[in-house]
Amino acid sequence: MKIAFFDSKPYDISSFIQYKDENLEFKFYETRLNIDTVALAAGSDAICIFVNDTCNAEIIDRLVQYGIKLIVLRCAGYNNVDINYCYKKIRVMHVPAYSPYAVSEHAMALLLTSVRRIHKAYNRVRDFNFSLNDLTGFDLHNKTIGVIGTGKIGKCFIEICRGFGMNIIAYDPFPNGEYNYVSLENLFENSDIISLHCPLTDDTFHLINTHSIDKMKKGVIIINTSRGALIDSNALLDGIKSRKIGAACLDVYEEEADIFYHDNSNHILNDDTLARLISMPNVIITSHQAYLTREALDNIAQTTIKNIYAFKNGEFSENELCYHCPKIEYCKGKRDKKCF
Numbered sequence: 001m002k003i004a005f006f007d008s009k010p011y012d013i014s015s016f017i018q019y020k021d022e023n024l025e026f027k028f029y030e031t032r033l034n035i036d037t038v039a040l041a042a043g044s045d046a047i048c049i050f051v052n053d054t055c056n057a058e059i060i061d062r063l064v065q066y067g068i069k070l071i072v073l074r075c076a077g078y079n080n081v082d083i084n085y086c087y088k089k090i091r092v093m094h095v096p097a098y099s100p101y102a103v104s105e106h107a108m109a110l111l112l113t114s115v116r117r118i119h120k121a122y123n124r125v126r127d128f129n130f131s132l133n134d135l136t137g138f139d140l141h142n143k144t145i146g147v148i149g150t151g152k153i154g155k156c157f158i159e160i161c162r163g164f165g166m167n168i169i170a171y172d173p174f175p176n177g178e179y180n181y182v183s184l185e186n187l188f189e190n191s192d193i194i195s196l197h198c199p200l201t202d203d204t205f206h207l208i209n210t211h212s213i214d215k216m217k218k219g220v221i222i223i224n225t226s227r228g229a230l231i232d233s234n235a236l237l238d239g240i241k242s243r244k245i246g247a248a249c250l251d252v253y254e255e256e257a258d259i260f261y262h263d264n265s266n267h268i269l270n271d272d273t274l275a276r277l278i279s280m281p282n283v284i285i286t287s288h289q290a291y292l293t294r295e296a297l298d299n300i301a302q303t304t305i306k307n308i309y310a311f312k313n314g315e316f317s318e319n320e321l322c323y324h325c326p327k328i329e330y331c332k333g334k335r336d337k338k339c340f
């Protein structure tokens, strides 16, 4: 099988190449999948894509024209693929879990960096400035953290927070653990820190907006390692400027697609909201790297190859996305291919 990889970076190539065998041919393209680049897929049997590749109806039609039969996502989230449109045209598989530890540990790393001003201290000491002025943080112990989404990553994050002696409240429309579940409103009102671990859907788009920020405690810290569009970035910026939001720790940004994963250091950043956020002393941004550990990359490559082989051998795959059910867990529970 010939597989065209889009948006592939050196670390993707080295993690996948070790699983290549005589049945598989890989073509790695650095460019992202979009209507201008989709022609690169011609001649392949499958494409392998990542979070910022575009896979809408127009692109799916072109893929079908080129004879592509399979889309393998080397990530968990699939909000960038028009799954319903793929039905009976092209099969889609993803990697449901590769390391919830990687993402949840990164969320805590961002939080600790922010709360203990490590980003400031690191730069100061490199300049032989050993002053402690303005570096005062606060204890996480006994603080209330509101976790939105208690799936694989949310659960791991809760375990980490428990280790810090934090008081945990949670919101999830599909409660799935022994947690102190509260309403979203209650969570907004009572959390010192809020961490987002839910998928991006029509329901969660701009979950953090002017209205929800109004309900939050003054000085609240917001962590987002899920998807950028869960937060209305301009509302976040306003909340920071008005001192309502104490700090933001972001691994994702709603307009990240054309910016993240690229070295833009020699370019003028056209996104004024992002530039302003980056300029804030209490905003820490990483470039969608929460998943980036050796273990996660290896799991992603292994599962993706397994998915490709399941397709090649005509076997049923647990990792095939449902083209109808809105929540994958429901479908998996009763999965007998009726949905397909």
Ligand code: NAI
Binding pocket: 076, 077, 096, 097, 100, 103, 148, 149, 150, 151, 152, 153, 154, 171, 172, 173, 174, 176, 197, 198, 199, 200, 201, 203, 204, 225, 226, 227, 251, 252, 288, 289, 290, 291, 292
């Ligand atoms: P999961 O599917 O195991 O858990 C998601 C949870 O969110 C489920 O419990 C679900 O019931 C809940 N949920 C659904 N709708 C909700 C709503 N309206 N409000 C609150 N909760 C809701 O997914 P997992 O593996 O925990 O991943 C969570 C998110 O993390 C993914 O959707 C993805 O966007 C993001 N992610 C980010 C990565 C990064 O590198 N920054 C890497 C991997 C995932």
